[in-house]
Amino acid sequence: MFKEINVPNRTIMTPGPVEANPVVLRAMSTGTLGQFDPAFTSLMQEIKEMLRIAFNAPNNECLAVDGTSRSGLEAALFAMIEPGDKVLIPAYGRFAYLLAEIVERAGGDIVLMERDWTGTFEQAEIIERIKAEQPKIVAMVHGETANGQCQQLEEVGAYCQANGIYLVVDCVATFGGMDIKQDEWGIDIAIAGTQKCLSVPSGMSLVSISHRAKAFIESRFQKELGLGADQRNERFIQSNYLDLSQLMVYWSQNPINHHTEATNMIYGLHTGLRLFVQEEGMEKVFQRHQLNNNALIAGIEAMGLGIYGDRETAMPTVIPVMIPDGIEPNKVRDILLEEFSVEIAGSFGDLNKVIWRIGNMGYSSRKQNVLHVLGALEATLLYLGADIQAGKAVQAALKVYR
């Protein structure tokens, strides 16, 4: 016997997926429309407009890919890379390696520029390496969810723009929680997701494409077979599903059939974007994330726990908390979930034994959650006999708020 969906209520303080905004969830249960119904295509056009606002790129080609965040990363890299193209990837955390993984699958020539995961790069270092390597593309991560670090980009972007190099940036962990100034920073393709600071469930990826990247991608357009008059292209993109040259047409005012748009996810995305760019407003959303970040940091430090990595380059949406000596990391997360219905995250690779990650994203980034997770974490650590300060964490956070 399979039972109807009836899941526990959770306080989700991970770096995604976070709690979806209830207004978004309600919108997602709206009745389905046909994908070419004018009442539906007008929503897609509005999403394009809102994405341009959200990415601070008023003239870009914007669209959503029907897949999770990494589908947008793959779509962007597959569109830009032809076999043998050199791609420079500065890596200061786990998700740079995902970019490398995708570049490998695209047949690109990978140049990895690595450092430890405690901080980011000086922009001058990256520019030096670009000069030395002369890549076609620089692909990197804006905010690294694995360690909470955030890379400055504007000088790198300016250099790329001036020198005919394409800059592709993973903004998944920062979009919606920090301002992404795509035009100002010189990013050719910025990619984000829905399940983090936008508080829309996972399942769509957001892609914003500069004028020159668009022109390049269009040069690879191949109309798919079975739709009448053929239009073949020797330089076709290696995926049909994630073919940005087709997706840009599909999202235009004169679409050619491609996939069947994920109608109800579109309802959710439209709603999440509207709440972000208009109802609460971007500036206030960023202030809220910053305030809650400050309260979380104050609470964690008051407890006597360390925070991992360079604080100068930390982002406000993920807090990497050092695991105290003698404490079993997964035990803490299990008790938090089982007793407090609170979810926090581990990390990736070797860092999984060093830090927990507390997310501060979207609808989950609110006072009640901050105070609850601090109280629950303190109680759990005390229960396990950790050597921490009792009774300080929530007080410190309250002081930030009041």
Place this chain on the structure above:
Amino acid sequence: MFKEINVPNRTIMTPGPVEANPVVLRAMSTGTLGQFDPAFTSLMQEIKEMLRIAFNAPNNECLAVDGTSRSGLEAALFAMIEPGDKVLIPAYGRFAYLLAEIVERAGGDIVLMERDWTGTFEQAEIIERIKAEQPKIVAMVHGETANGQCQQLEEVGAYCQANGIYLVVDCVATFGGMDIKQDEWGIDIAIAGTQKCLSVPSGMSLVSISHRAKAFIESRFQKELGLGADQRNERFIQSNYLDLSQLMVYWSQNPINHHTEATNMIYGLHTGLRLFVQEEGMEKVFQRHQLNNNALIAGIEAMGLGIYGDRETAMPTVIPVMIPDGIEPNKVRDILLEEFSVEIAGSFGDLNKVIWRIGNMGYSSRKQNVLHVLGALEATLLYLGADIQAGKAVQAALKVYR
């Protein structure tokens, strides 16, 4: 100013996306869970079980891809094809050409076996061609949405199973409306979607993988970079996002991180599958589709309209209606939408001028919709001065029901 989602109520009688079941929509607005929350992963395991029931393949590896139907087609073909592999594609409609498009992108060697779109192949013809070509893979469509034709498969499957050839079948337009006997028919990978007879919104693809196909795909497994100890593979699949070797692990009891599962789509899929395999029950669902198909056909014929293609090999989920002489196809669809809030579909390529397609799928496949679409189509054709029988269509359908 962007306004909240407030869309018209439609009667959707296209071959997808169709009206989502309200029970599914309600489930989709359930609060988000973390992707590794045991309360969530248990739902994924139940989905696997329900997919095995739905595909009549109790020992298969089943999973959902976070993308629309064609993402599953691409995942299956990318997993099975290595560059230069020969793929035979018998084509009797538009979606065989989509398979060819994907095979081309995978670097496969395409052998197209074409016929006109009025019927299907004799299985013996296909087997002869397989013998002559010796392909590694046969890829074909079970039910072709463009023309409403449905291909018999069991002899082709038996031959493939006996001769070490993999059979990959697009069941998108039939799954949930007709029984798919995957094991009995010898299908190695069957692919379906959510937005047709399952009445779940678009956005996921369902994939069911035989034991031998699973073993082949596993031989290409490459663990992605950034997750600790590397596991490289020279024969890696060309997509990371749609890598079935990784997705099978992600859907296992011991998952390795991949994408962030589309939680709320999973709620919808779980609910749609439960309604299909358990609440209404597969046999009754198929009977309902057959009954409503009979009523639609009776009504269309009573109106004096023709039905396209071989009726012997027609499927019950899409009815290709001949457009009467002198009637502008799009004009009829526009009036249906604007005045009656009824959506029917055109077709693809040259067939777009020859037929309309009336879908009979999932939650949309119900008596009230059948009677409404027949009445609305008759009224619209009369309004435009078409030479049809007045007052007969709904009566003929009523006779089928009573």
